Amino acid sequence: MSELSGANTAQEAVSAGVLDLFGLLAYAELVAFFRLSGDAALAPSLAEKAALGEMAVAEFGHFVLLRERIAGLNAEPDQAMLPFVAPLDAFHARTAPSDWLEGLVKAYVGDGIAADFYRAIAELLDPQSRALVLEVLADTGHAEFVVPRVRAAIEQDPPTAGRLALWARRLVGEALAQAHRVAADRAPLAALLVSRGTAAGGPQGDIGRMFARLTDAHDQRMTALGLADWERAQQEETR
Amino acid sequence: MSELSGANTAQEAVSAGVLDLFGLLAYAELVAFFRLSGDAALAPSLAEKAALGEMAVAEFGHFVLLRERIAGLNAEPDQAMLPFVAPLDAFHARTAPSDWLEGLVKAYVGDGIAADFYRAIAELLDPQSRALVLEVLADTGHAEFVVPRVRAAIEQDPPTAGRLALWARRLVGEALAQAHRVAADRAPLAALLVSRGTAAGGPQGDIGRMFARLTDAHDQRMTALGLADWERAQQEETR
Numbered sequence: 001m002s003e004l005s006g007a008n009t010a011q012e013a014v015s016a017g018v019l020d021l022f023g024l025l026a027y028a029e030l031v032a033f034f035r036l037s038g039d040a041a042l043a044p045s046l047a048e049k050a051a052l053g054e055m056a057v058a059e060f061g062h063f064v065l066l067r068e069r070i071a072g073l074n075a076e077p078d079q080a081m082l083p084f085v086a087p088l089d090a091f092h093a094r095t096a097p098s099d100w101l102e103g104l105v106k107a108y109v110g111d112g113i114a115a116d117f118y119r120a121i122a123e124l125l126d127p128q129s130r131a132l133v134l135e136v137l138a139d140t141g142h143a144e145f146v147v148p149r150v151r152a153a154i155e156q157d158p159p160t161a162g163r164l165a166l167w168a169r170r171l172v173g174e175a176l177a178q179a180h181r182v183a184a185d186r187a188p189l190a191a192l193l194v195s196r197g198t199a200a201g202g203p204q205g206d207i208g209r210m211f212a213r214l215t216d217a218h219d220q221r222m223t224a225l226g227l228a229d230w231e232r233a234q235q236e237e238t239r
Numbered sequence: 240m241s242e243l244s245g246a247n248t249a250q251e252a253v254s255a256g257v258l259d260l261f262g263l264l265a266y267a268e269l270v271a272f273f274r275l276s277g278d279a280a281l282a283p284s285l286a287e288k289a290a291l292g293e294m295a296v297a298e299f300g301h302f303v304l305l306r307e308r309i310a311g312l313n314a315e316p317d318q319a320m321l322p323f324v325a326p327l328d329a330f331h332a333r334t335a336p337s338d339w340l341e342g343l344v345k346a347y348v349g350d351g352i353a354a355d356f357y358r359a360i361a362e363l364l365d366p367q368s369r370a371l372v373l374e375v376l377a378d379t380g381h382a383e384f385v386v387p388r389v390r391a392a393i394e395q396d397p398p399t400a401g402r403l404a405l406w407a408r409r410l411v412g413e414a415l416a417q418a419h420r421v422a423a424d425r426a427p428l429a430a431l432l433v434s435r436g437t438a439a440g441g442p443q444g445d446i447g448r449m450f451a452r453l454t455d456a457h458d459q460r461m462t463a464l465g466l467a468d469w470e471r472a473q474q475e476e477t478r
Contacts, residue, residue: 030285033292037276046269046317046324050306053272053299060296067289078285085285 017192018129019073021121023080024088024182024189025136026066030081031088032059032111039103055140062136069132083186091178095171101153105164108146109221110171115139116217117179120210124192143224150225161230168227172218256431257368258312260360262319263327263421263428264375265305269320270327271298271350278342294379301375308371322425330417334410340392344403347385348460349410354378355456356418359449360431382463389464400469407466411457 033056040052067077095110097103115137122133154161183190222228272295279291306316334349336342354376361372393400422429461467 027285030288030292034276034280034288037273037295038280041273041277046266046320049269049273050302053269053302056276057296057299060292063289063292081285 015073016188018125019070019075019080020083020186020189021118021125021133021192022066022070022073022129023077023082024084025118025133026063026070026077027081027084027088028114029059029063029066029136031092032056033063035092036107039097039100039107042100042103044100051141051145055142055145058140065132065136069129084182087178087181087185090181091174094174101150101160101164102167104146104150105168105225106171108142108150108225109168109218110175111142112221113172113175113214113218116214120213121192147224150227154226161227162234164225165222165227165230165234168222168225254312255427257364258309258314258319259322259425259428260357260364260372260431261305261309261312261368262316262321263323264357264372265302265309265316266320266323266327267353268298268302268305268375270331271295272302274331275346278336278339278346281339281342283339290380290384294381294384297379304371304375308368323421326417326420326424329420330413333413340389340399340403341406343385343389344407344464345410347381347389347464348407348457349414350381351460352411352414352453352457355453359452363431386463389466393465400466403464404461404466404469404473407461407464 036052036056036059040049040056043049043052070077070080095106097106118133118137122130122137125133150164154164183193219228222231275291275295275298279288279295282288282291309316309319334345336345357372357376361369361376364372389403393403422432458467461470
């Protein structure tokens with residue numbers, strides 16, 4: 001009897017964690033929609049405005065999917081999103097791009113590391129939930145759009161690389177700070193992450209491997225943008 | 240022979256006018272998307288953010304339809320939109336809402352009068368073009384969303400009515416100024432409007448009737464918002 005109720009409690013904790021994850025992702029997608037459409041309004045050409053608008057609309061579609069799933073779990077979507085409004089708004093307020101290029105790097109590097117993190121959590125979920133998370137995290141064309149534009153800007157004006165590389169560092173630092181805040185405030189979500197570690201034989205090693213994978217993927221994006229060379233040159237200098 | 244080539248020229252003029260109209264509408268829808276998503280980011284609740292986001296996405300869908308039709312006419316969508324970027328941007332720069340309520344009134348009153356005007360032009364078009372214009376002008380839920388919110392705000396704070404009524408006047412004034420500018424700059428579009436008048440037996444009377452209809456519909460929207468009473472009281476005072 002006590003074992004059974006223990007199993008139920010663990011099950012409930014995981015469900016609360018899944019609901020937290022969906023609420024977080026739903027608000028993240030809604031904000032991504034606002035941010036991309038805001039960036040689109042600043043795009044230099046009509047064709048770029050339209051292309052970014054299309055990506056924004058795709059993010060809104062993801063938001064709608066998540067909202068439906070939350071409602072399907074008999075939860076109130078607004079309530080599920082509410083705990084994540086302050087940390088996500090704080091992240092975006094602290095990383096407001098000062099120009100078009102910073103916006104592009106944020107859309108690719110910032111959203112990229114967030115998506116990798118969510119995907120890592122998704123591995124723990126039931127197949128239906130995992131499929132939903134992978135669907136809403138599918139790239140909506142960011143990489144293809146951002147990479148050639150940033151590379152062209154650096155080619156035209158090489159010092160841009162340094163500015164954008166520092167900007168990317170700040171994005172990652174702010175993202176980690178807010179992720180910490182969320183993990184500290186939201187026990188169900190933190191439990192989901194720890195249960196994943198436990199299942200794989202010890203939380204430390206597993207979380208460590210997850211961070212190693214996130215870092216690798218981030219480095220690949222920095223290389224794609226042409227920002228990794230600047231990072232390496234900096235490291236040589238300070239050695 | 241000369242009659243035939245005359246007919247061809249008239250046909251070409253109408254086609255150029257239709258292309259102008261599609262270009263104007265396409266850019267108007269793209270801007271409506273940016274504006275609504277910008278307003279949505281400022282909405283007081285998550286549910287309202289989502290509702291306005293949905294309307295914005297619907298406007299983007301209209302933009303995509305128009306862009307496809309322009310491409311189908313073997314024209315370059317960006318080129319077709321370009322002549323209307325400056326006047327529409329000027330209108331929006333001169334009527335940037337200073338708060339949420341002004342944004343709501345702009346979305347309903349401003350877009351309403353613009354839509355009535357485009358619908359009036361659409362009556363002249365071939366059935367396929369007319370159907371497209373009517374489709375992209377279909378109300379995406381503005382009225383239902385805006386009217387109860389503005390009425391509730393006025394009920395809570397009656398002096399708001401005066402401020403919003405003056406705001407609505409300014410919107411109409413700025414819209415007419417930019418419409419004049421467009422008509423003066425774009426001969427094909429102006430020709431479309433005049434050909435309509437000529438077909439109905441004299442441009443003056445027909446354009447006059449069109450403006451009377453636009454004014455009636457505008458008055459109905461002001462009444463729906465609860466702003467017409469304030470207008471009437473003002474007129475009594477100044478009599």
